[in-house]
Amino acid sequence: MTQFLWGAAYYPEHGELATLDLDAERMRAAGMNTVRLAEFAWDLMEPEEGRFDFALFDEAIARLGAKGIRTILCTPTAAPPRWLTLKHPEVLRVDSRGVTLRHGSRQQASTASDLYREYSRKITRAMAEHFRDNPHVIGWQTDNEFNCHFSEDYSVGAEQAWVVFLREKFRGDIGALNRAWGTAFWAQTYVRLEDVPLPARGLPTHLNPAHHLDYSRFIAWTVARFQHDQVEILRATQPRWWITHNGLFRLIDYRGPFGRDLDVLGYDVYPMFTWDPRQRGANQAWSLDAVRAWTGNFIIPEHQSGPGGQTDYLHDNPEPGELRRMYYTSIAHGADSILLFRWRSARFGAEEYWTGILDHDNVPRRRYVEVAQVGGELARVGPAVLGTHVAIDVAVAASDFDNTYAHEALHFGLPGSDQVAAEWHGHLWRAGYRVGAVHPGDSLAGVKLYVIPHFTLVDPTWLPRLEAWVRAGGTLVLGARSGTKDGDNNVVTDLLPGALRPLVGATVVEYGRQNAEEQRPLELEIGGRRVVSSDWYEQLEPAAGTETWLRWATRHQAGSPAATLRPLGQGRVIYVGTYLNGAVAQALVPELVKLAGLEPALRDLPAGVEVTRREGAGRVLWFVINHNETPVNVRVPAGRDLVADRDVAGALDLPARGVAVIQAGLAR
Ligand code: GAL
Numbered sequence: 001m002t003q004f005l006w007g008a009a010y011y012p013e014h015g016e017l018a019t020l021d022l023d024a025e026r027m028r029a030a031g032m033n034t035v036r037l038a039e040f041a042w043d044l045m046e047p048e049e050g051r052f053d054f055a056l057f058d059e060a061i062a063r064l065g066a067k068g069i070r071t072i073l074c075t076p077t078a079a080p081p082r083w084l085t086l087k088h089p090e091v092l093r094v095d096s097r098g099v100t101l102r103h104g105s106r107q108q109a110s111t112a113s114d115l116y117r118e119y120s121r122k123i124t125r126a127m128a129e130h131f132r133d134n135p136h137v138i139g140w141q142t143d144n145e146f147n148c149h150f151s152e153d154y155s156v157g158a159e160q161a162w163v164v165f166l167r168e169k170f171r172g173d174i175g176a177l178n179r180a181w182g183t184a185f186w187a188q189t190y191v192r193l194e195d196v197p198l199p200a201r202g203l204p205t206h207l208n209p210a211h212h213l214d215y216s217r218f219i220a221w222t223v224a225r226f227q228h229d230q231v232e233i234l235r236a237t238q239p240r241w242w243i244t245h246n247g248l249f250r251l252i253d254y255r256g257p258f259g260r261d262l263d264v265l266g267y268d269v270y271p272m273f274t275w276d277p278r279q280r281g282a283n284q285a286w287s288l289d290a291v292r293a294w295t296g297n298f299i300i301p302e303h304q305s306g307p308g309g310q311t312d313y314l315h316d317n318p319e320p321g322e323l324r325r326m327y328y329t330s331i332a333h334g335a336d337s338i339l340l341f342r343w344r345s346a347r348f349g350a351e352e353y354w355t356g357i358l359d360h361d362n363v364p365r366r367r368y369v370e371v372a373q374v375g376g377e378l379a380r381v382g383p384a385v386l387g388t389h390v391a392i393d394v395a396v397a398a399s400d401f402d403n404t405y406a407h408e409a410l411h412f413g414l415p416g417s418d419q420v421a422a423e424w425h426g427h428l429w430r431a432g433y434r435v436g437a438v439h440p441g442d443s444l445a446g447v448k449l450y451v452i453p454h455f456t457l458v459d460p461t462w463l464p465r466l467e468a469w470v471r472a473g474g475t476l477v478l479g480a481r482s483g484t485k486d487g488d489n490n491v492v493t494d495l496l497p498g499a500l501r502p503l504v505g506a507t508v509v510e511y512g513r514q515n516a517e518e519q520r521p522l523e524l525e526i527g528g529r530r531v532v533s534s535d536w537y538e539q540l541e542p543a544a545g546t547e548t549w550l551r552w553a554t555r556h557q558a559g560s561p562a563a564t565l566r567p568l569g570q571g572r573v574i575y576v577g578t579y580l581n582g583a584v585a586q587a588l589v590p591e592l593v594k595l596a597g598l599e600p601a602l603r604d605l606p607a608g609v610e611v612t613r614r615e616g617a618g619r620v621l622w623f624v625i626n627h628n629e630t631p632v633n634v635r636v637p638a639g640r641d642l643v644a645d646r647d648v649a650g651a652l653d654l655p656a657r658g659v660a661v662i663q664a665g666l667a668r
Contacts, residue, residue: 001264001299004382005337006375007034007069008357009302012060013041014346019362020060023343024067026364030357031375035064036301036339039074039144040106042123043081052126058134065136072244072301072339073127073137075230077120078144079106084119091116094155096200105350107149111226112219113157124230128237139242140234141266141301142227147249151219154198158222165218166193180488181210209409213489216405219251224258231261246301247291253401254294255439265295268302268341271326272315281329281610281627286425286437288333289390290418293399293437297334297389302341303327306355306367314353320366321657324374325625328643328659331381332612332623334390340371380642381661387617392436394428394598396421397452399439406457406489412513414535420453420479420581427589432600434613444469449596451477453580456485458499467503471569475596477588478504478573479580480511480536497575504575505546505566510539511577523553524562524578526587533562533584538577540564549574606632609654622662626654639664 007027010016016023027035038045038057046052061071085092085103093101093110101108109116131137170176174193183189188208190196199211231243242263252258259265267288274283291298304326307315318326327338342356357371358364398421407416421437428435440462444450450469470476483498485491492498496508514522514535522537523530530553540561542548550563563576574592578584601611608628614621622639626632631654638649639662652660 001336001386003033003337004378004386005034005072005299005339006378006382007032007036008305008340008343009039010035010037010060010064010343011346012037012056013044014348016344017056017060020063021067024064024069026358026368027069027343028067030368030372031378032069034070034072034138034337034339035343036072036074036141037061038076038127039141040076040079042076042079045076045127046081046123049083049087050122052130054127054130061131061134061136070136070138071134072139072141073131074141075120075124075127075143077109077123077226077230078146080109080116080119085109088115090156091119092155093150093153094158095150096152096154096203098154100155101150105149106144107147110153110155110157111146112153112161112222113155114160115157117226117229120226121229121233124233125237128234132238137241139244139263142230142243142245142262145246145249145268146223146227147219147251151249151251153219153222154200159198161222162196162198162218163194165221166196166214169214181208181214182488182490183208207409209406209489212409213402213406216251216408217253217401220253220256220258220401223252224256224261227258228261244299244301248294251405255399255441256401259295262295264336265291265298266301267291267298269300269326269330269335270302270304270308271329272304272308272318277316281325281608281625282426282429284326284329285333285429285610286422288330288335289425289435289437290398290422292334292390293397293439293442297336299337299339300330300335301339303330303338305340305342305357305371306345307353308351308355309353310351317355318367319657320370321655323367323370325627325657325659327374328623328625328661329610331385331661332390332610332614332625334614336386377643380645384619384621384642384661384663385614388614388619388621389616390436391446391613391615392434392438393446394433394435394449394593394596395438395444395447395451396424396435397440397450397455398422398437400455400457402457402487403455406485407454409489414454414513414579415581417452417454417479420579420585421451423581423585424451424453424589427585428593429610430607431589431593432602432605432609432611433593433598434601434611440466444474447474448598449475449477449592451479451580451592452482453479454481456481456483457487457489458483459487460499463499463503467568470503470571470573473570475571475592476503476573477580477592478575480538480576480578482575500575503566503568504564504573506540506542506561506564506575508538508577509541512537514578520555522555522557524550524584525553526550526584527591529587531583531587533578534582535579537562540575540577542566550576602635602637604635606634608632609634620664622660622664624652624654624660624662626656626658629656631655631658636660636662637664
């Protein structure tokens with residue numbers, strides 16, 4: 001981003017033209033520079049097939065622009081107009097039981113359908129051409145939260161697209177599909193690609209995990225293809241526009257073609273969905289770090305600005321300081337722009353209680369005052385953060401599409417790798433470490449400790465880089481079941497841990513699910529204490545040059561290796577033959593922190609205070625955020641607090657939910 005965008009989602013189609021000039025003035029007074037428009041306005045922009053009418057948006061964009069507020073436009077394809085679904089009911093999505101979704105909500109149309117793609121291209125082209133030379137339009141959001149409510153698709157369009165997907169993937173060779181999926185099991189051999197069904201879990205029973213994983217990839221492929229149609233048109237029409245999308249949702253591979261098509265990924269942030277206020281900070285930090293593992297720094301097209309409510313829930317109203325605290329946590333974790341959802345609460349529709357900055361009566365109250373305060377601060381903080389990245393020294397692996405959905409296809413009731421990663425992230429975050437998430441295909445520069453909890457699928461191209469990083473001093477930790485599957489979600493034939501075995505320097509000789517934690521407790525010794533492992537055990541055999549790091553203490557495993565450590569160059573590879581969750585995580589975190597020589601972000605950090613560091617462009621920015629409902633005193637580096645606009649030296653008093661962004665010299 002060349003400018004830190006600060007603004008809100010705005011809806012001229014909800015009657016806001018009447019208050020637009022006052023709205024724009026209030027936006028300016030709150031430091032805002034941008035609105036996002038039109039994501040659900042297809043019915044107005046194309047009231048009948050082929051008749052386009054953009055007058056409302058022309059006027060809104062011009063009047064906002066005249067007051068210095070620029071526009072991000074959206075393709076409106078998350079909600080097709082009624083004439084379209086009446087004329088072509090076949091574009092409606094169908095669920096796995098064959099039930100057709102109905103008009104009257106949103107996301108009812110199939111992104112797999114060629115016919116729907118045609119309509120999507122038409123409205124995108126019409127909008128792009130109409131707004132091509134509008135100086136106030138700076139960029140685009142594709143659709144709105146693809147797959148947010150519904151990601152499955154068994155429509156006719158999906159069935160046709162499935163054959164195209166399979167043909168591409170298996171180059172038209174049905175034999176290759178049969179081999180890759182192991183279709184000999186349960187008489188699934190297919191003769192023609194056209195005959196391969198879309199798999200549906202539970203109808204009647206267990207699925208072939210290879211078939212299931214390819215179905216997940218197929219859905220991701222259809223969404224990426226649908227978005228690509230729009231991206232192509234927008235880029236060809238006006239090269240100066242940048243393009244984003246607001247994720248993250250199921251069955252989309254944001255690291256794949258979907259994400260590569262975008263200039264920057266957007267992520268919508270609603271921390272009030274964490275009902276326990278004490279957990280909000282940790283959960284928000286984790287979700288944002290996981291976003292960065294998908295595509296790096298991001299923008300926030302929608303950030304909570306009041307209590308949200310839909311049919312069956314209504315959030316707490318954020319208390320004073322809580323919104324501001326959330327916005328700074330987002331920036332501290334890599335947000336390079338924030339738009340709030342929404343400017344004003346709608347008085348009608350499914351979200352008539354999804355509260356905006358302003359209440360229904362349009363009176364600016366404390367939420368507006370708080371938003372305006374942040375807007376004023378962002379005049380200093382915004383320009384400083386652009387060009388910087390979040391600097392971490394400990395990371396968990398996350399955000400891998402194949403591992404997520406391979407696990408989902410056959411999970412044995414075990415937690416997914418990202419779920420365990422979230423647990424580790426939480427422990428490290430609470431203890432004040434500069435923790436983040438990194439995908440194993442990316443750079444680990446600056447990271448000292450890296451935990452890949454349970455990636456059953458390991459891409460061999462990750463290995464040389466991981467090994468080089470370990471040799472240069474990194475501590476790599478791998479959990480049970482790593483490397484046990486191939487790219488089709490079949491079990492590997494090698495000794496375990498498969499492709500990782502040379503790097504790990506040990507072999508798994510026996511493994512099992514641990515179900516009877518109470519009746520047959522399995523314990524291992526960590527740091528001189530006995531710790532119960534609740535989900536899984538493996539018995540390991542270290543190769544020459546690899547040490548036994550932990551041993552099992554009970555039952556027939558007693559005395560046998562439970563974890564190994566292979567010294568490698570300046571670093572080490574640790575393999576732990578159990579699930580890294582629960583008591584095991586709690587016991588391992590302090591041991592590994594010691595081993596890797598990690599220091600907390602700042603010394604003597606009070607509990608409940610979050611510190612992150614963004615650096616780059618010759619700057620170091622320390623974000624210090626008090627999540628407590630009481631004031632704290634924090635020892636901080638000397639520098640200038642850009643929030644309060646004053647110098648700080650050594651110590652800082654922060655009120656409840658207070659924040660500081662200290663710009664310090666690079667020397668530190
Ligand atoms: C997002 C969505 C918005 C609105 C908001 C509040 O998921 O993009 O359109 O629904 O949440 O629910």
